[in-house]
Amino acid sequence: MPQLRRRDAGYSEHMSTSLAEHRAAVARLVEKADARRGARTENVHVTALSSPLRLAEDVLSAQDLPPFDNSQMDGYAVAAHELAGATPERPITLPVAAPIPAGADAGVHTPGTAAPIMTGAPVPKGADAVVPIEKVEPSRFDVSEISFSTPPPPGQFVRPQGDDVSRGAVLLPRGTWTTPATIGSLTAARVRSVRVETALRVAIVSSGDEIASGQLADGNGVALTAAVRELGASPTRHVVADDQAELRALFEELSATSDLVLTTGGISAGAYEVVRQVLEPLRDAWFDHVPLQPAGPQGWAVWDGLPIICFPGNPVSTLISFELFVRPVLARACGVVSPDRPTGTGPLAEALESPLGKLQVRRGRVDDDGLVHLVGGAGSHLLSSYAAASHLVFVPAEAGRLAAGDTVAWWRIAAH
Numbered sequence: 001m002p003q004l005r006r007r008d009a010g011y012s013e014h015m016s017t018s019l020a021e022h023r024a025a026v027a028r029l030v031e032k033a034d035a036r037r038g039a040r041t042e043n044v045h046v047t048a049l050s051s052p053l054r055l056a057e058d059v060l061s062a063q064d065l066p067p068f069d070n071s072q073m074d075g076y077a078v079a080a081h082e083l084a085g086a087t088p089e090r091p092i093t094l095p096v097a098a099p100i101p102a103g104a105d106a107g108v109h110t111p112g113t114a115a116p117i118m119t120g121a122p123v124p125k126g127a128d129a130v131v132p133i134e135k136v137e138p139s140r141f142d143v144s145e146i147s148f149s150t151p152p153p154p155g156q157f158v159r160p161q162g163d164d165v166s167r168g169a170v171l172l173p174r175g176t177w178t179t180p181a182t183i184g185s186l187t188a189a190r191v192r193s194v195r196v197e198t199a200l201r202v203a204i205v206s207s208g209d210e211i212a213s214g215q216l217a218d219g220n221g222v223a224l225t226a227a228v229r230e231l232g233a234s235p236t237r238h239v240v241a242d243d244q245a246e247l248r249a250l251f252e253e254l255s256a257t258s259d260l261v262l263t264t265g266g267i268s269a270g271a272y273e274v275v276r277q278v279l280e281p282l283r284d285a286w287f288d289h290v291p292l293q294p295a296g297p298q299g300w301a302v303w304d305g306l307p308i309i310c311f312p313g314n315p316v317s318t319l320i321s322f323e324l325f326v327r328p329v330l331a332r333a334c335g336v337v338s339p340d341r342p343t344g345t346g347p348l349a350e351a352l353e354s355p356l357g358k359l360q361v362r363r364g365r366v367d368d369d370g371l372v373h374l375v376g377g378a379g380s381h382l383l384s385s386y387a388a389a390s391h392l393v394f395v396p397a398e399a400g401r402l403a404a405g406d407t408v409a410w411w412r413i414a415a416h
């Protein structure tokens with residue numbers, strides 16, 4: 001019997017030793033995959049960056065930011081010392097100079113004047129403060145004279161050149177993940193291209209004559225491709241028949257072109273379990289059952305340094321294997337900020353039966369009032385009910401049977 005802890009907590013709380021061990025083994029394999037890609041870098045144009053990628057070297061700013069002193073407010077550019085002594089009782093009135101819109105060239109301040117200036121526009125040489133339009137009398141730009149009732153401190157509402165970053169300084173250190181903000185910052189600093197670690201290359205291998213012949217569509221392969229791409233990794237999909245030589249040749253090829261392999265099918269007790277037959281004899285390999293339903297049969301191996309994680313072929317089992325064992329660690333390796341699914345607990349809307357000694361993972365939905373409804377049965381071929389569900393529901397291994405109202409833990413896996 002697996003060791004279990006609290007009944008109402010999440011999956012990791014319910015994890016038996018062997019589930020935890022398998023999860024740790026998968027985490028090591030994903031680390032290995034991450035190390036394989038670590039040394040591989042490419043130069044990417046900043047406008048082509050999207051999903052998180054790690055910068056492979058420090059990036060220096062190609063210019064000062066802001067590139068020139070500019071106004072933080074719509075108002076009047078002035079030389080602060082010319083307004084020393086202004087009070088509400090004795091305001092100082094100045095003639096209005098030509099307006100300075102954003103996009104204007106940096107000009108020179110005419111002493112004794114105030115120039116209408118817009119947010120982001122260059123502060124003219126000789127002016128050193130901006131008085132917001134709300135603080136002048138009248139609060140208008142279309143006038144010939146303007147009055148100030150308080151002296152602005154020098155530097156007021158002026159964003160100095162280089163305040164954010166100076167040219168040649170480290171803008172983003174090596175190891176930073178590209179995000180909308182980093183991509184924007186690189187663009188603003190006129191950096192044209194950056195060296196990044198390439199995305200993790202994940203090969204997805206579907207095995208089975210029924211898939212290779214086209215008798216069944218490769219639902220597993222296409223679903224995992226989407227799951228991997230969603231995290232920002234770079235998937236390739238491969239289908240092989242139940243042919244050991246063909247599979248060996250594929251692993252040989254993938255060891256040169258991939259960082260990680262996910263296989264589906266061919267690992268349980270049948271006569272044509274080619275994935276297990278090819279990989280199990282390797283020195284660094286493990287195939288067994290974990291106390292989980294579905295997705296009991298699991299395996300992994302290392303082929304000439306290439307980490308391979310093997311899922312059972314039933315479609316629901318494949319997706320649950322990916323969710324529980326691979327997705328959390330792969331998401332971290334891909335720089336996903338919230339790598340874990342949202343979790344929670346709630347009362348079951350209906351009673352259920354579950355195999356004693358196995359953590360059962362059911363598909364469900366959670367009502368606005370928190371009630372947990374099951375969607376479809378427990379069978380691992382019921383992919384369409386998995387697709388209709390929005391939550392995975394965890395039934396502890398020691399439960400056997402739960403009544404309506406009993407609390408279960410869930411992970412949210414879809415927004416619908």
Ligand SMILES: Nc1nc2c(c(=O)[nH]1)N[C@H]1C(S)=C(S)[C@@H](COP(=O)(O)OP(=O)(O)OC[C@H]3O[C@@H](n4cnc5c(N)ncnc54)[C@H](O)[C@@H]3O)O[C@H]1N2
Nearest residue numbers: 206217218219220221265266267268269312313314315317
């Ligand atoms: N005697 C036993 N039989 C089975 C056991 C067992 O312990 N003893 N375990 C069962 C469980 S549980 C599972 S899960 C499956 C796992 O089997 P495999 O990993 O070997 O998967 P296959 O036999 O190749 O396929 C199972 C099922 O999934 C379909 N499949 C496979 N690949 C795909 C794909 N890419 N896309 C869509 N569907 C796919 C395949 O046609 C089969 O129907 O073994 C049980 N049997």
Ligand code: MOO
Nearest residue numbers: 294295296317380
């Ligand atoms: O583990 Mo199998 O995944 O129950 O169908």
